[in-house]
Amino acid sequence: MNNRICLLAMLMLVGVSGLCMPRANAEAARPNILFIFADDMSYETIGAAGILDIDTPNLDQLAxxxxxxxxxxxxxxxxxxxxTASRSMLNTGRFVWNAQASVQPHVSQNRMWSQRMQxxxxxxxxxxxWHVPGANPDGLFHVVKNVRAGMPQQTPQGYNRPRSPEDYATGWKPWDQKYGGFWEGGKHWSEVVADDGVEYLDxxxxxxxxxxxxxxxxAAHDPRQSPKEYIDRYPLERIKLPENFLPQYPYADxxxxxxxRDEKLMPYPRTEYAVKVNRQEYFALITHMDDQIGRILDALKASGKADNTYIVFTADHGLAVGRHGLSGKQNMYDHSVRVPFLVVGPGVKAGAQIDVPIYLQDVMATSLNLADASTDGVEFKSLLPLLRGESDEHYETIYGAYMNRQRMITKGDWKFLSYPTANVERLFNLKKDPLEMNDLAGNPEYASILADMRTALTALSKEMDDPLLETDAKENNNKKKSKKSSAS
Known part of the structure; x- marks a missing residue:
């Protein structure tokens, strides 16, 4: 009898342990998430992409x-x-026209990315x-270090330059710490982020x-400052003038x-010299950041956590730096709306490329899925089906907008741009014309495609609750009222 009781007790103990084990294993198996975010970094600025002559060995290794x-x-x-908009979308998971309201504290309570992970x-x-209005990272993360509310301070000397080699010789220099900016506080801000990351991983x-x-x-936002040794790695003869360079974009005004502000960084009209110098400083700042990312990745490896960590590297948007005669990111060309996006982690295929269009903010839904966290109210999509080879479809069309001045849609090989305030439309075949240099909107041969893209943009704008549609509706109503008044 005693033996039976002992056996029964042992079985019960094993049973209880067995119930607990899956939970404990699940706890231990939950992956870490390391999200590394750049600023003003176009999709083409990673050496592994094979587009530009730029040194990014650590990002190349991630790829x-x-x-x-x-x-x-x-x-x-x-x-x-x-x-601001990009980061608001990123942290709320809401599409552009919903994100502005969603970041307000009374709306976003317990629904921000970090809160869901907690x-x-x-x-x-x-x-x-950070740069998310209406929210403070101090109340959203367990540990917060060295918050930068926005861009490094730019100085008057950092604009409208360089006008000539002589102007450069006596003017603003990226390595001169007296101008503050990235040097404010005595240590380059990219190095500070790396220091913080290494310290935490320890x-x-x-x-x-x-x-x-x-x-x-x-980085790589202006003022594009880095140590002189990084500038020296990019002599101007190494910098190529972009093929789609223009002295001035015809519809920029x-x-x-x-x-x-962004467009005032370089002089008008754009010159080959000014563009090359600005791109030199852009590349140097990216390479400097790449070295800091290498330090973070080394610390992750040393922590012993790398095998159970998903790493995502991306940026909040791209930048023109002379392409199409533009300097900034306030346009719908690929150099300004497309970003690098790299994923490394357990089960992620090495050396692979996925060409299916995504939004960079899909990283939020992806990490929430990995963490088994709530995605309630998140409008962006998880990338796990693409990463796991379970699907080759994601978004049928990609939407883009800038204030009430620009709208964009990409669908298949085609991109359609609409400039409402300029009454201009543009159409590009991205497969044949990836640099978007050959506008087909005025070619009658493509009239049907233009009409289809225009219709698709209107439909997608409705899905996005685009405020421009409401503005157009009001204007049409006012025109109808005006006609009735004139007729009477």
Missing amino acids: KSGTSFTHAYNMGAWGGAVC SAGYQTYFSGK TATKDEQPFFMYLAFN KICGLGL
Whole structure:
């Protein structure tokens, strides 16, 4: 009898342990998330992309170790600070016209990205550029270090330059710390983010709780400052003038404004010299950031957590830096709306490319899925079906907007641009014309495609609750009232 009782007790103990084990294993198996975010970085500025002559060995290694999404887009912005809209969408999971209201504290309570990760049991960490209005990272992450509210301070000397080699010789220099900017505080801001990331990862070795790290560089935003050794790596003879260079974009005054801050960084008309110098400084700042990312990745490896960590690298939007005669990101060309997007982690195919169009903000839904966290109210989609080879479809069309001045849709091989304030339409075949140099909107041969794209944009705009449709409706009603009044 005693033996039977002992056996029964043992079976019960095993049964209880067995019930607990799957939960404990699930807890241990939950992956860490390391999100590395750049600012103002176009899709073409990673060496592994094979488009530009630029040194990014650590990002190249990420691309080799994981999967690259070649067509990752930002949806647009409601104002000149495109990064504000991009980061608001990123942290709320809401599409562009819903995100502005969603970031307000009374709306976003317990629904922001970091809060959802916390609810799933994650230790959350933040360092770097935030720039989400109506929200404070101090109340959204467990650990917060060195928050940068927006861009590094630009100085008057950093605009309208360089006008000539002589002007450059006596003017603003990227490595001169007296201008502040990235040098404010005594250490380059990219190095500060790396320091913070390394410090946190050093402590992660002692903690079994999964982590969500959000490391946001200000690079490669202007003022494009880096140590002189990085500038020296890009002599001007190494810098190629973009094929789609223009002295001035013909519709710049209508679609963004010649006085827009970003557009005032280089002199008008754009010159080959000014564009090459600005691109030199752009590439140097990216290479400097790449070295800092290498330090973070080394610390992750040393922590022993790398095998159970998903790494995502992307940026909030791209940048023109001389393409199409533009300087900034307030346009719908691929150089400004497309970004690099790299994923490395357990089960992610190494050295792979996925050409299916995505939005960069899909990273939020993807990480929530990995964490088994709530995606209630999130409008962007998880990338896991694409990464796992379970699907080759994602978004049928990609939408883009800038204030009330620009609208975009890409569908298949085609991109359609509408400039309402300029009464201009543009049509490009992205497969044949990836640099968007051959506008087909005025070619009668493509009239049916133009009409189809126009119709598709209107339909997608309705899905997005585009405020421009409401404005157009009011204007049409006013015109009808005016005609009736004249007739009477």
